[in-house]
Amino acid sequence: MPVPLPRKSHTGKNKVRPVKTLYDCQADKDxxxxxxxxxxxxxxxxxxxxxxxxxxxxxxxxxxxxxxxYVHILAD
Known part of the structure; x- marks a missing residue:
């Protein structure tokens, strides 16, 4: 399982598409x-x-x- 990079605090561009999770992911923050x-x-x-x-x-x-x-982008 890959180790996630630390988060920064800005928002970026919007995308809407399905992705499939490759690993279990437990939230550390709300x-x-x-x-x-x-x-x-x-x-x-x-x-x-x-x-x-x-x-x-x-x-x-x-x-x-x-x-x-932690995810794989599914084909459109």
Whole structure:
């Protein structure tokens, strides 16, 4: 499992696309997303190059930021 890079505190461009999680991810902060390997999330933005914003597909209340290295972008 890759080690995520530290987060910075700025927001970036918005994207909307499905991504599949490759590893379990446990949130360390309130604004981070917890997910299990194999879940599909809907990418809604980019906090920075290494941290993206998403919610779990079908569960928009489960949202937050996560390290990009934990997911695989699905084909459109």
């Amino acid at each position: 604004d981070e997303l917890t997910f299990l390997e194999g879940e599909v999330t809907v990418l809604t933005g980019e906090q920075e190059q290494e941290w993206w914003i998403s919610h779990i597909e079908g569960e928009p209340e489960r949202k937050g930021v996560f390290p990009v290295s």
